[in-house]
Amino acid sequence: MPKIKLAENTVQQIKEVCAEFGNKEGELINVLHKVQNKLGYLPAEVQEVIARELKTSVAKVYGVVTFYSFFTMIPKGEFPISICMGTACYVRGAEQVLSEFKRQLKVEVGESTDDGKFSLNCLRCVGACGLAPVVMVGEKVFGRVAPTQVVNIIKEYREGCASENAKSA
C-alpha cells in the first residue's frame, strides 16, 4: 500500500473530530463516519491517527472499517457512480447494470478507475423506487437504466459534457 503523507491541517481536522466525541473508543463508528464525510474516504494513515487519538489499535479500527460497507479506504472518483441495490431496483435488474459498469470501467465495487474519474459504489434504497433501477452520478439521478445505456452514461462524463453539479464536492 503506497504511503501518503497527511497534511498537517488534515491531521488537525481528524483530531478535532475525535475530540468532539470525547476521544472515546466507544465512539469509533461515529468518528469514522464524520471523518469520512469530511475527507471522502479513510486511508490507512487516517485510521492510524484515529487509533492513536482514541487509544485503540489500528487493527481494531481497520476491523470496523472493513466490517461496514459504508466505509471506504479508496478516494471517490471525480464522478462517483452509485447504483441502488434496494429491493425494487434489484428486481428490475440493478445487478446487470452494475456488472455492466464494472465491465466497462474495469473496477470492482468500492474502487476507482486509474485515471481517478469514476468510482463505483452500491447504495441501499434511495427512495426513488418509481424510477428503478436507479443510478446516481454525483447528485444527478438516472432512472430506468438498462445495461445498454451504461456506455452512454460513461461517455457523457468522460467527454466532459457533464453538468457541473454532477461533480463530487
Add this chain to the structure above:
Amino acid sequence: MDTVQLTIDNKPLVVKKGATILEAAKSIGVHIPTLCHMKLDDMNIENKPGGCRVCVVEVEGRRNLAPACCTEVAEGMVVHSHSIRAINARRTVVELILSDHPADCLICAKSGNCELQDMAHHLGIREIHYKGEQSTYREDTSPAIIRDVDKCIMCRRCEMMCNEVQTVGVLSAINRGFNSVVSPAFEMNLDHSVCTYCGQCVAVCPTGALTEVNQTNNVVRALSDPAKTVIVQTAPAVRAALGEEFGMEPGTLVTGKLVSALRSLGFDKVFDTDFAADLTIMEEGTELLNRLTKFLEGDKDVQLPILTSCCPAWVKFFEHQFPQLKDIPSTARSPQQMFGSIAKTYFAEKMGIKREDLVVVSIMPCVAKKYECGRDEFKVDGNPDVDYALTTRELASLIKLANINFSRLSNEDFDQPLGESTGAGVIFGTTGGVIEAAVRTAYELYTKKPLPKIDFNELRGMEGIRQATIDFDGFPINIGIAHGLGNARELLKRIEEGESNFHAIEIMSCPGGCIGGGGQPYHHGNVDILKKRQMAIYQEDGNKKIRKSHENPYIIQLYEEFLGKPMSEKAHQLLHTEYFDRT
C-alpha cells in the same frame, strides 16, 4: 441467596450464583464440548464470544438451545447436555465449520493437537453434508509465526490474547460474513506490524491457523553435515514441560532424559541455557548495583528502576510502544544470546573450531526467540550467534522422528564448561525467577554477607503484578514483577507518571513466564498445567547444590580466563546490547 440449585443430565447440583452452565457441568464432571470458549482460571484470562455454538445444550422450558459457555445458571434449571436436539445442533455447527476448512489434517502442523480435529472426532463426524465455497487467503510468514488463515475458525481467542492480555493490538477480526478473518491492520504481514512474537496467539489457537515457523529440517541438515560441529542449549522451562509431549504428568522434570535425547539426536555438545542465565545475573546484577550505588551517591541522572531484558517479546514491545523508556532496561542480552555469543567466541577458541563451522541450536519454550536470534546486532559478519531456535514442541517432534523412546531414556548430565548451572539459573523459567536470582546475587555482592535465606517466597506466585520489598541489610530494595504484556504496560505507565518507587522490575511477556511460553506443549486452557510446571522449576532449584549465580565455578572460570569482570569492556562487547526506537 448466592447459590443456585439446578439439574444437569438428571443430576441435581448446587452452584454459585452467576456460574455458567458450562462451569456447573464441569463441577460434576459433565464435559460439554467447547471451541471458541477458553478460560485460564485465576489468571483473569477468558475468551467468551459465544460465537461457535458448539456448546449448546437443551434447557427445559426454553425454546432455543442455550450456549453453555455464556448462559448463566438459574434456580430450578433443568439442563440436558446431550439430548438428540443438542447433539444434532452441535454436529451441524461443526460440519458447517468443516465445510469451509481445508481438509489437510494429515500434513497439518497442528495435527494431533487440533481442537477442531478433536471435536470432529468427538462428535463422530464421518461426512460433511454441506458443500460450499472455501476461503483462500495467502499465507503470512514472519521470522517466528506463520498465519494460515484458511484454517481460522473465528474463535477470536488470539484476538483476545493479543488485545486484552498483551495489549499489543496486532490482531483484530476484519471484514464481514464469509470473508471475515483475524488479521493485522490493512492485512499487512505480521513482520510489518508491532507484533512482539510473544506467541500467545499461537498458544491458544485451537487450529493450525497460527503456528511457529518450523526449523527442525534445518537442524537435521546441520546435524548430518560432517563439516559442522553442532552444539545445543536448552532453556530452563523446557525441562519442566517436555515430558507432557510423551504422555507424562505435567510438572514432571525431565532434565536428565532431555540431555540424553539431545545426545542421541547427535548434538556434539549438550549445554544449558541456565549457565548463560547465571551469566546474565552477573551482568544484570552488577548493572543494578552500579545504578543503585550512583543513585545513593546522589546522581540524579541515573535510570531507576532497572528493567530486566531477557524476554525478546518484551524488548520488541517497549521498542514499539515505549521507545522513550528505552534507556531504562538493562543492556544485558538474554541468556539465549549470551550463550550464543560465548559459544562462538570463548568455546570456539577453546575447541579450535572456526566460527562458520560451529552451529548453535537452542531449545526454547518461546516463539520470539526465533525472531531474536535473527536480529542484526546478534550477528558477526552475517553469521548469527545462535543459528536456530526450536520450540519445546519442535524438539518433541524431532525426538519422535528419531525413534527415541523418551520415557525409557536414562538420565545424563550436561557437558562442560557451558552446562553447569545453579538454582538461580533454573528459576529464570518462571515469573519472578529472574528477579529472585538477581536478588540472591546482588544481595551478597552489595552487603558482602551471605544470604540468611535463599528462597524469596514473597517474589513467587502467579498474580499478574506483584511487588515486594527486600531488605538489603538496612537498605530496602523495592521490586516489581509483571508477566503478560498488559501488566507490563500497567507498570510502565506508573513509571512514566513518576508513581513508582521501584528499584528493579522483572518483566516476562507470557502469562506465567516462560513456563507458559508460546513454544511450550499446548495447555488447551488448563492453568493447572502451568502451575505444575512452576512447581517443577522451584523443585529443580531446591535440588541444586549451588543456588546462587556468582558461585557457579564455570562462571568464575569464564570471567578469569576470558571476560575479566562483569561489565568489563569485553563483557560489554559480547554480552550487552542496545535498543531501537521502532515507531
